[in-house]
Amino acid sequence: MLTGIHIAFAGGDARHLEVIRKCVELDATVTLFGYDNLNPPPVGTTKGRWVPGELTGIDVLVLPVVGTDDNGHVESIFAPGTLVFRDEHAAQLKPSTLVFTGMARPYLLNLCQRHRLRLIQLLDVDEVAIYNSIPTMEGALMMAIQNTDITLHDAQTIVLGLGRTGFTLAQGLKALGAHVRVGVRRPEHYARAFAMGYAPFYLRDLAQCVRDVDIVFNTIPALVLTAEVIARMPPHAVIIDLASSPGGTDFRYAEKRGIKALLAPGLPGIVAPKTAGQILANTIIRLILEKKGNQEGLP
Amino acid sequence: MLTGIHIAFAGGDARHLEVIRKCVELDATVTLFGYDNLNPPPVGTTKGRWVPGELTGIDVLVLPVVGTDDNGHVESIFAPGTLVFRDEHAAQLKPSTLVFTGMARPYLLNLCQRHRLRLIQLLDVDEVAIYNSIPTMEGALMMAIQNTDITLHDAQTIVLGLGRTGFTLAQGLKALGAHVRVGVRRPEHYARAFAMGYAPFYLRDLAQCVRDVDIVFNTIPALVLTAEVIARMPPHAVIIDLASSPGGTDFRYAEKRGIKALLAPGLPGIVAPKTAGQILANTIIRLILEKKGNQEGLP
Amino acid sequence: MLTGIHIAFAGGDARHLEVIRKCVELDATVTLFGYDNLNPPPVGTTKGRWVPGELTGIDVLVLPVVGTDDNGHVESIFAPGTLVFRDEHAAQLKPSTLVFTGMARPYLLNLCQRHRLRLIQLLDVDEVAIYNSIPTMEGALMMAIQNTDITLHDAQTIVLGLGRTGFTLAQGLKALGAHVRVGVRRPEHYARAFAMGYAPFYLRDLAQCVRDVDIVFNTIPALVLTAEVIARMPPHAVIIDLASSPGGTDFRYAEKRGIKALLAPGLPGIVAPKTAGQILANTIIRLILEKKGNQEGLP
Amino acid sequence: MLTGIHIAFAGGDARHLEVIRKCVELDATVTLFGYDNLNPPPVGTTKGRWVPGELTGIDVLVLPVVGTDDNGHVESIFAPGTLVFRDEHAAQLKPSTLVFTGMARPYLLNLCQRHRLRLIQLLDVDEVAIYNSIPTMEGALMMAIQNTDITLHDAQTIVLGLGRTGFTLAQGLKALGAHVRVGVRRPEHYARAFAMGYAPFYLRDLAQCVRDVDIVFNTIPALVLTAEVIARMPPHAVIIDLASSPGGTDFRYAEKRGIKALLAPGLPGIVAPKTAGQILANTIIRLILEKKGNQEGLP
Ligand SMILES: NC(=O)c1ccc[n+]([C@@H]2O[C@H](COP(=O)([O-])OP(=O)(O)OC[C@H]3O[C@@H](n4cnc5c(N)ncnc54)[C@H](OP(=O)(O)O)[C@@H]3O)[C@@H](O)[C@H]2O)c1
Ligand SMILES: NC(=O)c1ccc[n+]([C@@H]2O[C@H](COP(=O)([O-])OP(=O)(O)OC[C@H]3O[C@@H](n4cnc5c(N)ncnc54)[C@H](OP(=O)(O)O)[C@@H]3O)[C@@H](O)[C@H]2O)c1
Ligand SMILES: NC(=O)c1ccc[n+]([C@@H]2O[C@H](COP(=O)([O-])OP(=O)(O)OC[C@H]3O[C@@H](n4cnc5c(N)ncnc54)[C@H](OP(=O)(O)O)[C@@H]3O)[C@@H](O)[C@H]2O)c1
Numbered sequence A, B, C, D: 001m002l003t004g005i006h007i008a009f010a011g012g013d014a015r016h017l018e019v020i021r022k023c024v025e026l027d028a029t030v031t032l033f034g035y036d037n038l039n040p041p042p043v044g045t046t047k048g049r050w051v052p053g054e055l056t057g058i059d060v061l062v063l064p065v066v067g068t069d070d071n072g073h074v075e076s077i078f079a080p081g082t083l084v085f086r087d088e089h090a091a092q093l094k095p096s097t098l099v100f101t102g103m104a105r106p107y108l109l110n111l112c113q114r115h116r117l118r119l120i121q122l123l124d125v126d127e128v129a130i131y132n133s134i135p136t137m138e139g140a141l142m143m144a145i146q147n148t149d150i151t152l153h154d155a156q157t158i159v160l161g162l163g164r165t166g167f168t169l170a171q172g173l174k175a176l177g178a179h180v181r182v183g184v185r186r187p188e189h190y191a192r193a194f195a196m197g198y199a200p201f202y203l204r205d206l207a208q209c210v211r212d213v214d215i216v217f218n219t220i221p222a223l224v225l226t227a228e229v230i231a232r233m234p235p236h237a238v239i240i241d242l243a244s245s246p247g248g249t250d251f252r253y254a255e256k257r258g259i260k261a262l263l264a265p266g267l268p269g270i271v272a273p274k275t276a277g278q279i280l281a282n283t284i285i286r287l288i289l290e291k292k293g294n295q296e297g298l299p
C-alpha cells in the first residue's frame, strides 16, 4: 500500500490516467497539476495550482513521458497551455524526492541535479523497456500488415538489433510465420538468435543480406540502413524504423530510390495506451515501495 | 506448362494481375476482356472485345472473385462500366470448359448449368480457404491491434469456430501471447483445440465464457453472438466478426449496448492482395493442369 | 454423475486404474473382474468372479485396450492367467450394452455382433486419436533425442502423413526448432502444412526429399519407406516408425543398409500411462453420459 | 582458414572428434596426444608422444572438457592411462598460446598463469553456454518424459533461474504445451519471462508456488530447493536438477520424503555429442581466427 505517500502529477498524457488509477487504488494521496479540463477529476484525487507553495510535502513527482522541453515547459493533454517546472518549484521538494519521466532533456537533468532530486527516466529502466517491447512489437506488426501487399507469413524479414525491442519483435514475426533474419554484432546475440530459431548474421554483412528482403525492421539507434544498403534492396521492400528519432535509416536516399521507409516512434502509447500506462504504473509503484522499504528497513 | 491452353479473363480485380502473370509465365495464351484502361496490357496478353464470337476456342474463363451480379453483370476495376455474361457468350464455350469465380450467385450457377460449363467457386475449394485463412488472420490481428487500447499479448480472447479460418486465427493469437478460448460444437474440435494449447469450450456454454473477455472473433456463419451473449460482455469488449455477411453478431444490440462490433469481410484482398492473387493463381493452375492431365491420361 | 450405472472392468492394464478412479468419483457402481492381485481393490469398487451369472445387470463393460485375442482371452496385469470372454458371458448382457476396448479383433467383433452389444473401439474414436497424439508425439521426441547424436533443434526432419498423429508430431518438432518437411497426398493437407509453417511435399516426391534428412517419422500405415526411398537416405539417418504394426518401413532393407529404423508402438501407454488412462476415461464417460442422456431425452 | 596454425589435442573425449574434423577441414596442422587406440587416426592428423620436446611450435592446445584433475592428469577415452600436463610441457609453449578446456581446476589455472598461457574455459564463454543450452534443454525434456507418467503437455512445470539454460529450457517446455512458471530474482528477468509468455514469480515466493507442481527444473547453482520447499510439493512431483554438481536440491530430504529428484549433469555430451562437439569447434576456431586477425591487423 502507498498509504501516507503524497504523489503529484504535473502535466499529463493518456497513460497517466492508468498510473493515477493505480496510485489511488493503493491509497496514495494524489494531487493533479494541469488537469483543468478533466472534470470531474478521477475519484480520490484533488487538483492543485502549479505554484511552488503547493509542492511542499510532495513525496513523488510524476511528469509526462516526454518530460520538459529545453525551457522547462511541461505539456498536458488535459489543459490548455503548459506548466513550467522551475527552480522555485524544485526547491520545495525534499532532496532525493523521486521524479519520474520517460526521457529527460538536459534542462530537467540539470534541474534535478541542482536540487538533488532522484530523477528516474522510465524508458531507460530495463524492465520498462522489456514490457514496452510488447506493444512496440504489435505496433510494428500492424504497420507491416498495413504497408505491404503480401502476408507476413512466409515473408522474408530482417530485424536489426537483438536488444530488448529487437528480441521481442523477432519473436512476434517468427510466431506469425515470417522468415526472420537478425542482424547483430555480438557472438552471444548470434548464438541466442540461433537458439530462438532466427537466422542470425553479423551486421558487417548487412548489404549482402537484403537482396531478397520484403520488410526490414530497425531497432538500432545508429545509421545502419545506409544508402549503400538501401541500394541493394528490391524495389518492393519496406523499411519500418523503430529506433528513436532520427532512426537508423537514410530516409532521403530511400525516398529517392522509391523504397517505402517509415519512422514509427511512440508505438506503445499509440497502439495500447492502457497497457502502456499500466507498465509505467507498475514500475513507478515498485520503485516507490522499494524506496519506502529501504527507508523502513523492510526487505 | 500451360502451352496451347487459351485462358480468358473477363472483368477483373486487383488479384487477377497475379493470376495473369503466372498464366503467361507458364506459356498460356491469355486474352483479357474489360481491361480497357490497363495500358499497355501485361506482356504476353492481348485484349479482346466482349462479343460472343471472340470466345470461340477459349479453354478456361476466369471471372472476378465476386462473379456476376443477379443480372449477369461482371465488374472490372480496369474498365468503366461492366460486361454482361449472357447465354450467347456461354453458348460459344465447349461443354465442361472451366469457369472460375470466387463465389457464384444463382444467375451464374444457372448459366453454367444450362451450358454444361464446369463452374469452380474458388472460395469453396478447401485448399483456397486454408491458404486464405492466413491473410484473414493477419487482417483480424491488425484490426484487433487498432481497435483496442491494450496489447493482444495477455489479452483474453475468444475465437468462435474451429474451421479453416478459426484454426489459423487461434494459432496467430496464441503465437502473439493472447489467452485463447475456442468455442466449438464437436468433441474432435474440442480435442484438437486442447492439443493446440487453446482452452476449448462448447458453444452451448458461450454466455458463461464472455464475462471477462477483451476481444471476440467470430468465424461462424450463423447468429451466435446473440443479444443474450452480448449482454454479458464487459463494456470494453470488442467483437470482430469475420463470418460472411451478415456475420454472426446481433449488431443492432451491440450498438445499443455500446459494444464495439465490426464486420470485416474480404480481408485477404485488402491486407495482402498480392498473396491473395497468388493463392487463386496456384489453385486455378493446379486445376487446369489436373484436367489436362486427366484428359491426356497423365497421373 | 453416473449414479445407478453399473460398470464392469474385465482384465486390465495400467490405464484402467485411472478410468476406474474417475467412474467411482462420478458415483458409478464398479465391479472388477481379473484384479485378484490388486489388494485392497480401489476404494468404492468390489471384485467379482468371472462367471456368466455375475454379469447380469451390467450396463457397461470395459475391456483392456488390446481387447481379446483370437480365442477370446482377455489379459490382466493384475491377475495370473487370463479370462475368457464367451457367448455365455455376452448372453447375460442386455442388447446395446456398451462394450469398450481399444482395438478389436474379429473374435470380439463377431461376439458383440451376435449379441447386439454396442462395441466401441476407442483408438478409432476421433477425439481419442487426437488426445493420444500428444503422448505419442512426446514419446517420438524422446526416442529421437535418445537415438541421434545431434539436437532436434536445427535437425532436418520429415513427417510422413498429416493425420491426427502426424499433425501433432510435426507441431512438436517445429516447436523444438527442427526443420520439418511433411509428406502428404492431398492438396488441403499441403495447404494446412504450409499454413502451420512446415515445408510440405507430395508423397510421390518422397525419394527426392530424403537426401539430407536426419530423422524420418512415419505415421502412415502403408509401405511408404520402401527400399528405393531408404537407399537414398544418408547413412546417419534414423527412422522412427509410429504406424501400427507392421509399420510403413522396409525394415529388412534398412537393416541391410545399416540405417537405424525403430518401430515404436503403444507410446501413450509407455510414456504417459496416467494421461493415457485419463484420455480413455474421459471419452468412456462422455459416451456413457451421451447414451444415458439420449435415453432420458436429455440434451 | 587455419593454414599454418599448429593445433595439439591432448587427451580426448567424444566431442573432440568433431573439433579435430573441423580443424583439419580448415587446413590446420593437427597433432594428437593420447589417441593411441584410435587407428587409423583421423585423416590429416598425426599422433605425437607426450614429451615436452614435441610441444615446441604448438600454437593452440586443446584439452578435454573436464581439463586436468588436481594433479594435472588428463584423461582420454582413446587411450589407456592418462597424460600428465606438467611445468616442463607448459614451458615449451610460447606465452599467450591459447589453451582450451571446458572448466579448469586450480592446478590448470595456476599452471597456465605461471607460464602466461591464455587459458579459455569454454563452458564459461557466453556463446558456448547459450548453444549448449539447446542440447541441455532436449536432455531435460527427455528425462521429464521418461520420469513421469503424464505428458509434458498441460503439465504444471517450474523452471528456476532465467539464465542461459533456464531461458532455453522454459521455451522448450512452453513449446510442448506445458504450463511454465519461472522463478527469478531480478525485475528484468520477471519482465522478460512475462514477455515470453511464462508466468514469472520471485524466488522468495518459491515455497508458495510448488503446491500443485508436476515437475521442477532447477538451473540455479545454489541451494534453492530446500527441505522447506520440498516439503510443500505434492508427492508425485519430480525434480530435475541441472545446476552443476552438487546441484541446488536437498537430495537427502527429497529422498526421505519420497520425492523423485535427479541430478543431471553433462547433458550436451550425452544426448547430442556431435552437436556438442560442433559447438566447441566453432568457438575454438572463432577465437583462434580472432587472435590471428588481431595479430595480423585484420578486422
Ligand atoms: N518506436 C517505438 O515505439 C519504440 C519503442 C521502444 C523503443 N524504441 C527505440 O528502439 C531503440 C531500441 O530500443 P531497445 O530498448 O531495444 O534498446 P537496446 O536494448 O539497447 O537494444 C539496442 C540494440 O541495438 C544495438 N546497437 C546499438 N548501437 C549499435 C551500433 N552502433 N551498431 C550496431 N548495433 C548497435 C545493440 O547491440 P549491442 O547489444 O551489441 O550494443 C542492441 O542490440 C531505441 O532507440 C529506443 O528508443 C522505440
Ligand atoms: N472476413 C474475411 O475476410 C473472411 C475470409 C475467409 C472466410 N471468411 C468467412 O468466414 C467464415 C468461416 O470460413 P471457414 O473457411 O473457416 O469455414 P469452415 O471451415 O466451414 O468453418 C466454419 C466453422 O463454423 C462452424 N459452424 C458452422 N455453422 C455453425 C453453427 N450453426 N453452429 C455452430 N458452429 C457452426 C463449423 O463447425 P462444424 O465443423 O462443427 O460444422 C466450423 O468450425 C465463412 O463465413 C467465410 O465466408 C471470411
Ligand atoms: N506408435 C504409437 O504409439 C501410435 C499412437 C497413435 C497412433 N498410432 C498409429 O499411427 C498411425 C496413424 O494414426 P492417426 O491417428 O494419425 O491416423 P490418421 O489420422 O488416419 O492419419 C493417417 C495419415 O496417413 C495417411 N495415409 C493413409 N494411408 C495412406 C497411403 N496409402 N498413402 C499415403 N498416405 C496415407 C492419411 O492420409 P489421407 O488423409 O490422405 O488419407 C493420413 O494423413 C496408425 O497406424 C495408428 O495406429 C501409433
Ligand SMILES: NC(=O)c1ccc[n+]([C@@H]2O[C@H](COP(=O)([O-])OP(=O)(O)OC[C@H]3O[C@@H](n4cnc5c(N)ncnc54)[C@H](OP(=O)(O)O)[C@@H]3O)[C@@H](O)[C@H]2O)c1
Pocket (backbone or CB within 6 Å): D129, D132, D133, D136, D160, D161, D162, D163, D164, D165, D166, D185, D186, D203, D219, D220, D221, D222, D241, D242, D243, D244, D264, D265, D266, D267, D268
Ligand atoms: N546439466 C547440464 O547438462 C548443464 C548444461 C549447461 C549448464 N549447466 C549448469 O546449469 C547452471 C546454469 O547455467 P547457465 O549457463 O544457465 O548459467 P547462468 O546463465 O549464469 O544462469 C544462472 C541463473 O541462476 C541464477 N542464480 C545464480 N545464483 C543465484 C542465487 N544465489 N539465487 C537466485 N538465483 C541465482 C541467476 O540469476 P541472476 O541473473 O539474477 O544472477 C541466473 O538466472 C550452471 O550450474 C551450469 O554449470 C548444466
